[in-house]
Amino acid sequence: MINRRTFSKAVGLGTGAAAVSLAGLQSNAFAATASPGTGGTRVPTVPAVTPGTHTGFRTVKQVKAGVLDVGYAELGPAHGPVVMCLHGWPYDIHSYVDVAPLLADLGYRVIVPYLRGHGSTRFLSRTTPRTAEQSAIALDVIALMDALKIQKAVFAGFDWGSRTADIIAALWPERVKSLVSTSGYLITNIKAQLEPAPAAVEHNWWYQWYFASERGKKAMENVDDRIALCRYTWTLVSPNWDFSDAVFERTAQAFKNPDYAAIVLFNYRWRIGLIEGEPRYDRYERKLAAQPPIGVPTITLDAALDPFTQPGEGSAYRDHFTGPYAHRTLANVGHNLPQEAPTAFAQAVVDADHL
Secondary structure, three states, X not given: OOOHHHHOOOXXXXXXXXXXOOHHHHHOOOOOOEOOOOOOOEOOOOOOOOOOXXXXXXXXXEEEEOOEEEEEEEEOOOOOOEEEEEOOOOOOHHHHXXXXXXXXXXXXXXXXXXXXXXXXXXXXXXXXXXXXXXXXXXXXXXXXXXXXXXXXXXXXXXXXXXXXXXXXXXXXHHHEEEEEEEOOOOOOOHHHHOOOOOHHHHHHOHHHHHHOOHHHHHHHHOHHHXXXXXXXXXXXXOOOOOOOHHHHHHHHHHHHXXXXXXXXXXXXXXXXXXXXXOHHHHHHHHHHHOOOOEOOOEEEEEEOOOOOOOOOOOXXXXXXXXXXXXXXXXXXXXXXXXXXXXXXXXXXXXHHHOO
């Protein structure tokens, strides 16, 4: 999940007081005329869809890319403009099960990969360290683009996916046409992570401290315990999302990856400075520690019911985005924004593409 330091000032964690209702986005509020935050250009309307309309992806493809054999869903025309949709923790590609068809129907080629340690994505070698520093995950996505011969894409993500997209936009902007970043600027600053946050914020990051313990490690290494923990997390971070057993179980299959525990534990322990990253990624992490700006056209999204969303309409991270920019806060939506509000998320992707 997201960077605790980014929201360290959020003692009164946003439960809607600062939210702008964008419920209209679910009913075609953005017509094919001038759209807010798109420079007055005409953009396509995303048809409204009821969340949960789609239950899965027809096929999952595999491609060798970098150190991984990456599993990914692909929808839309092969030569359409590419949208790369990146999931977070504890989620998988099904966060985009409704978003991807919406974008594909508008002519986009939509790629939704399983991140390392998730679903059908596997390491090519048993000897590759099962690390998960932020730059490693970003380089996985760059390798995937290279393997699929994709030079440039619109990036859209939440949680780990937002962080990964932010990193690629900051370090490799030539690969990013535009960006949709849920929860704003999430590039991790390890040094800042070492400082204490307000008590209410620390309370929200209970799972990070749990994963730092031997008890948390044992829970993650037991498949049944990890799945129960992930389901409980869903209920905390998306309080209004009435997901079914079937919806959760589809995603929970991705948590049975043999490297899942190692990747998740490494990522959260690394973020709070408990373990060192792999030396091959040090040069990238030094660049990211400087909190580089993002100059590509960007729309940031906040979910008003996400306990990690800081009130302020994006003001806490606005200065990190130096290019064309717009911000939206979605009322009555929790952490898994693309699955809870697919029409609004897909519209943000289309609008970002036209910034």
